[in-house]
Amino acid sequence: MKNCIVILNDYQKFTNLVEELKKENNIxxxxxxxxxxxxxxxxxxLNEIDYQPxxxxxxxxxxxxxxxxxxxxxxxxxxxxxxxxxxxxxxxYGLSIKAPFKESSIKENYLTPENIFFRKIYSLKxxxxxxxxxxxxxxxxxREKNFTLLISGIEIYLRNILxxxxxxxxxxxxxxxxxxxLDYFLKTGQVELGSELELHLLYYFFSEFx
Numbered sequence: 001m002k003n004c005i006v007i008l009n010d011y012q013k014f015t016n017l018v019e020e021l022k023k024e025n026n027i028x029x030x031x032x033x034x035x036x037x038x039x040x041x042x043x044x045x046l047n048e049i050d051y052q053p054x055x056x057x058x059x060x061x062x063x064x065x066x067x068x069x070x071x072x073x074x075x076x077x078x079x080x081x082x083x084x085x086x087x088x089x090x091x092x093y094g095l096s097i098k099a100p101f102k103e104s105s106i107k108e109n110y111l112t113p114e115n116i117f118f119r120k121i122y123s124l125k126x127x128x129x130x131x132x133x134x135x136x137x138x139x140x141x142x143r144e145k146n147f148t149l150l151i152s153g154i155e156i157y158l159r160n161i162l163x164x165x166x167x168x169x170x171x172x173x174x175x176x177x178x179x180x181x182l183d184y185f186l187k188t189g190q191v192e193l194g195s196e197l198e199l200h201l202l203y204y205f206f207s208e209f210x
Contacts, residue, residue, distance in 0.1 A: 004081045004090045005104045006066075006097060014093045021060055021089055024119045028055035037065040037094075042073055049080060049088070057123070058087045066094035066101075074098045113142045114149065121153045125164050129205040132157050136201055144193055147186045154179055178204060 007014045021027065031053040035045045045063060053059040069077070078100045081090065092101065117139045124131060136150055143149070158175055162168070182200060185191040191200055 002081070003084050003086070003088060004092065006092045006101055008093075008097060008103045009095050014091070017091060018060070018062065020116070021091075024116055025058045025060075025089070026056060026120075026123065027053075027058060027060050027089075030054060031056040031059040032062065033059065034062045035064065037063065037068040042069065042077075046076075046080065049084070051088075053087060058089055061088060061090045063090070063092050064094065066092045067096045068094070069098060071098045074101055077101075113139055117149065117153060118156075121156050122160070124157055125160050127161050127165075133201060133205050137198060140198070147193060147197065150197075151179065151183045151186070175204075 005017065007017060022032070033045075033048060033051065035042075045061065049061070051059055074097065084090065097103070117135065120135045121132075124135075132154070136153065139146075139150065139153070155176075158172060158179070162172055165172075182191065182204065185200075186193075186197070191197055
């Protein structure tokens with residue numbers, strides 16, 4: 001079912017998923033809506049399902065204590081979620097849930113550093129050197145030696161800028177040329193992984209002569 005995940009009786013998995021979705025989709029806290037069925041009626045959620053995110057590309061709806069839903073309510077929700085907008089993510093959390101819902105099977109690769117890394121890279125359509133540098137540094141913390149994916153990520157970033165701007169500027173040409181050089185230096189050991197690579201990336205993105 002599109003954009004809807006069911007987590008049962010595993011609070012750690014639930015909290016981890018919330019954090020991962022927030023990071024992957026750059027969701028602002030303002031665009032997160034939480035409905036606790038012990039304190040609020042399901043109608044409130046249904047009345048707000050057409051909400052359009054304001055500060056994020058996607059909104060995140062969280063419904064807690066779904067074991068309190070009746071079978072009729074579950075059937076109604078299931079029908080609603082079949083036509084949920086692309087920019088709405090929903091997490092259903094509780095001790096149990098009635099049919100036609102069933103617990104979602106979350107694949108391990110859904111939350112791998114590589115999965116998160118490329119999702120963030122592909123989301124960058126405009127030139128944002130600070131953002132791409134932050135993404136690269138975050139990935140390097142968990143995959144310090146995997147420089148080949150760093151090079152691929154930078155290439156994707158540059159291609160996205162090129163597609164968006166539709167212009168082979170001197171800047172973009174120079175960046176592609178220097179990316180080839182950086183790849184060569186890494187493969188031949190002329191640039192060491194770790195702090196030295198971070199300095200090269202800082203220079204690569206922010207030097208006015210690069």
